[in-house]
Amino acid sequence: MQSDKPEQSKEELAAAIAKEQMEQDALPYKWTQVLEELTVTVPVPPGTRSRDLSIKITRTHLLVSLKTNPTPLIDDDFYKDVKVDDSTWTLDDQKEVTLTIAKASGLEWWPHVVKSAPKIDVARIQPENSKLSDLDGETRSMVEKMMFDQQQKQMGKPTSDEMKKEDILKKFQAQHPELDFSKAKIQ
Template sequence: MSADKPEQSKEEIAAAIAKEKLEQDSLPYKWSQVLEELTVIVPVPPGTRSRDLQVQITRSKLFVALKSSLSAPIINDDFYKDVKVDDSTWTLDDNKEITLTITKSNKMEWWPCVVKSAPKIDVSRIQPENSKLSDLDGETRSMVEKMMFDQQQKQLKKPTSDEMKKEEILKKFQAQHPELDFSKAKFQ
């Protein structure tokens, strides 16, 4: 547990999970997430066609409604955080549910909710699936490899990759300027 949260009893945790489930079940949609994206399933009346729907995904807002319905939109709210509009899509499946695939702008954080007005889940309980480095895109993979290398170096009390880079730059500078005395210099 984190330092700012007191230890909870098993009963308190079970009660919190039950409350969270009740709140999530009351939403007009079901949702799930991985670090990179959200999947939102919105049930609609059987026989609904895509032309009967109005779905708008903007950087900060989600709007889902039945065009013919006199009732309020199904979802009309700001996203919890910004999304990548061009990478987000929606489909109508079996004329009975809308599947929205929403790509997060920040692909390195868990969301406690899809839209700001929705009840939040406790993201500290999320247990992500183990993934292999080969599953990651190039930029994320190299960042993770660097973090793993630096962690290993720290455990061995050796310089991290950034510290090694600084040492290399200093050595090159000293080689180019032998007239300068660095013997009493302190570097951080």
């Protein structure tokens, strides 16, 4: 993955990573992500019960608060839209809330959970290696198509979409031999 940023020295990179870590440590929550979802862990006072919490997940906004405290723990817009019906939360050991937030547009790394939070450098994310067999059918076929198209481009051959267009044109020409396509530009 190429970046638009100039190359950083080891010292600059270490400083950037340390700054990013300090900013993330200062957040009132911890978070991780995979391409399809985020996991946000919010500490709450020991002994907190679910009825003590007010949690609202909408397509664009997240609210996590204690009913006894007027200041919310999180009250901000998401970086991007989420799938509300696929997002959940649980209260774990009466001391932390774990939110699983489904990204509406999967297959994308988020630089932060909510807009007011400091960003991380998504170019440094090292995803876990996975096997094609680990992916669901739709994602697997998309990845296989991307891999095929990349190989085709490297060999100077047409991609799957270009091959599909050529096939459609050939079929149309066969059905309409009376038309002259010799000067047609196909894009």
